[in-house]
Amino acid sequence: MLTSGVILLAGSLLSPEPGLIFWTAITFILVMLILKKIAWGPIITALQDREKGIQSSIDRAHQAKDESEAILRKNRELLSKADAESDRILREGKDYAEKLRADITEKAQSEAKKMIASAKDEIEQEKRRALDVLRNEVADLAVKGAEKIIKTALDADMQKKIVNSMIQDFSTKRN
Amino acid sequence: MKRINALQPKALLKVFAVLVPLLLNGYGVADVSAEKLPGVPRNEVTAAQAVETAHGAQAAPEEEKAGDVIMHHILNNRVYAFPPFGSVELPEIKVAGFDISITKHVVMLWVVSAILLVIFSIVGAKYKKMTPSQAPKGLVNAMEALVEFIRTDVAKANIGKEYEKYLTYLLTVFFFILLCNLLGLVPYGATATGNINVTLTLATFTFFLTQMAALKAHGIKGYLAHLTGGTHPALWIIMIPIEFIGLFTKPVALTIRLFANMTAGHIVILSLIFISFILKSYIVAVVMSVPFSIFIYLLELFVAFLQAFIFTMLSALFIGLASAHEGHDEHEAGVASH
Numbered sequence: 332m333l334t335s336g337v338i339l340l341a342g343s344l345l346s347p348e349p350g351l352i353f354w355t356a357i358t359f360i361l362v363m364l365i366l367k368k369i370a371w372g373p374i375i376t377a378l379q380d381r382e383k384g385i386q387s388s389i390d391r392a393h394q395a396k397d398e399s400e401a402i403l404r405k406n407r408e409l410l411s412k413a414d415a416e417s418d419r420i421l422r423e424g425k426d427y428a429e430k431l432r433a434d435i436t437e438k439a440q441s442e443a444k445k446m447i448a449s450a451k452d453e454i455e456q457e458k459r460r461a462l463d464v465l466r467n468e469v470a471d472l473a474v475k476g477a478e479k480i481i482k483t484a485l486d487a488d489m490q491k492k493i494v495n496s497m498i499q500d501f502s503t504k505r506n
Numbered sequence: 507m508k509r510i511n512a513l514q515p516k517a518l519l520k521v522f523a524v525l526v527p528l529l530l531n532g533y534g535v536a537d538v539s540a541e542k543l544p545g546v547p548r549n550e551v552t553a554a555q556a557v558e559t560a561h562g563a564q565a566a567p568e569e570e571k572a573g574d575v576i577m578h579h580i581l582n583n584r585v586y587a588f589p590p591f592g593s594v595e596l597p598e599i600k601v602a603g604f605d606i607s608i609t610k611h612v613v614m615l616w617v618v619s620a621i622l623l624v625i626f627s628i629v630g631a632k633y634k635k636m637t638p639s640q641a642p643k644g645l646v647n648a649m650e651a652l653v654e655f656i657r658t659d660v661a662k663a664n665i666g667k668e669y670e671k672y673l674t675y676l677l678t679v680f681f682f683i684l685l686c687n688l689l690g691l692v693p694y695g696a697t698a699t700g701n702i703n704v705t706l707t708l709a710t711f712t713f714f715l716t717q718m719a720a721l722k723a724h725g726i727k728g729y730l731a732h733l734t735g736g737t738h739p740a741l742w743i744i745m746i747p748i749e750f751i752g753l754f755t756k757p758v759a760l761t762i763r764l765f766a767n768m769t770a771g772h773i774v775i776l777s778l779i780f781i782s783f784i785l786k787s788y789i790v791a792v793v794m795s796v797p798f799s800i801f802i803y804l805l806e807l808f809v810a811f812l813q814a815f816i817f818t819m820l821s822a823l824f825i826g827l828a829s830a831h832e833g834h835d836e837h838e839a840g841v842a843s844h
Contacts, residue, residue: 341580343577344577344581344702344769345702346581347703348582348609348703349604349605349606349703350599350604350605350607350609350612351582351611351612351701351703351704352607352704352706352707353604353606353611354608354612354615355612355615355698355703355704355707355708356707357615358612358615358619358683359615359679359707359708359711361619362619362622362623362677362678362682363515363674363675365623366622366623366626366677366678366681367629367672367674367678369626369631370626370627370629370630371653371674371677372672372676373630373632373633373634374629374630374633374649374653375653375657375670376633377633377636378566378653378654378657380638381638383638383641384638385670420715420741448800453543470734474774500649
């Protein structure tokens with residue numbers, strides 16, 4: 332208690348010292364000017380440069396990100412477009428193939444029908460021709476038979492027998 | 507680890523073996539009975555008396571003497587003492603009737619300036635060589651952390667757009683005060699910032715910068731209008747003196763805050779140490795004076811940074827307030843609404 336009292340009462344703690352004020356001012360101002368030149372200037376400039384550098388690299392990174400996103404989007408669009416295109420081409424190809432097949436089938440069917448028809452015609456003709464040939468043959472045979480009958484005795488019974496056998500002969504031959 | 511643990515008790519024992527006889531003996535080297543019965547108060551009193559009489563003629567009351575020593579340590583004087591090696595008489599200079607003698611605190615200011623110039627010439631040279639992509643390291647990095655802190659968190663945050671103009675002052679004042687504070691904690695050092703004349707000078711710089719910022723921001727008309735507090739002319743007779751006093755309270759607060767903080771810490775440390783001398787006891791020294799003064803010393807280390815920061819912070823704040831455009835009332839309204 333007494334100690335602090337003595338310190339307070341001494342009063343010299345608050346005593347003005349013009350010399351010290353003078354030297355403080357001079358020293359401080361000189362130090363400030365020198366430090367501004369040798370330290371604060373370069374340090375602050377370097378800090379600002381670094382800040383700018385960091386900011387610009389951040390900006391650049393953002394820009395690059397935007398660009399890559401745009402490219403990605405474009406790629407996706409192109410891909411989807413290509414997909415659609417390939418779908419379309421596939422569909423068209425399928426349609427074309429279908430049509431082609433149908434065409435070919437139709438053509439083949441008509442061809443076949445035509446062929447069948449011509450074959451039928453031919454068969455008909457052949458049949459007719461065969462019948463003609465047969466008719467001529469039958470006529471020849473009849474003439475020959477008659478000749479034979481006439482050549483043998485003109486016996487009625489015999490003739491009857493011959494005619495009968497001939498007829499029988501014809502019918503079996505016919506069948 | 508185990509080896510160290512095993513060694514420590516032995517070392518501690520040795521220390522105690524040296525200390526205990528000293529503690530028990532006290533001042534009783536001359537008095538044999540004190541050695542036999544160290545705990546008995548009567549013997550200690552006689553021991554103390556023996557020392558007092560041994561000191562002889564200057565039998566002034568001990569407390570007053572301690573106060574004198576403390577004051578001598580705190581105050582400025584023209585002798586730079588390096589006990590026990592002797593002392594240096596500093597030159598006395600008088601120019602046109604003004605006493606501008608070199609004193610202990612002036613020497614400390616110069617030591618601080620020299621250290622600052624050496625450190626920052628090294629740091630500045632490194633920065634001149636550095637490209638923006640390089641990272642600083644070591645001392646340069648440490649200084650950059652402080653500079654960047656003052657730049658962004660103190661100057662930019664409080665002043666705003668035009669902070670770069672005041673950056674030189676704020677940085678210098680921060681490092682100057684910080685180093686002054688720290689050198690007061692070094693043996694043979696003295697706290698220049700514990701002298702009210704030094705803090706007053708520094709606060710005066712802040713005052714002038716504040717007024718210049720206000721004049722620049724508002725013009726002479728706005729500056730004078732601010733002195734009226736924006737009140738009715740009938741109130742001007744009260745408002746103008748109040749605002750005028752208000753101009754000076756800020757630097758005075760800065761002055762006294764720094765001075766008182768630095769002085770008080772030193773007085774507390776010295777008083778704690780002197781308790782053991784006043785009570786003439788090693789026990790008090792070991793149990794109280796040394797641990798407590800170490801604690802206060804560590805606190806002072808923190809206060810050294812804190813006060814340098816506060817001075818710079820408040821300077822920036824005052825400049826920012828003075829140069830704020832019409833922002834005074836709006837800002838307060840904004841704060842109130844929050």
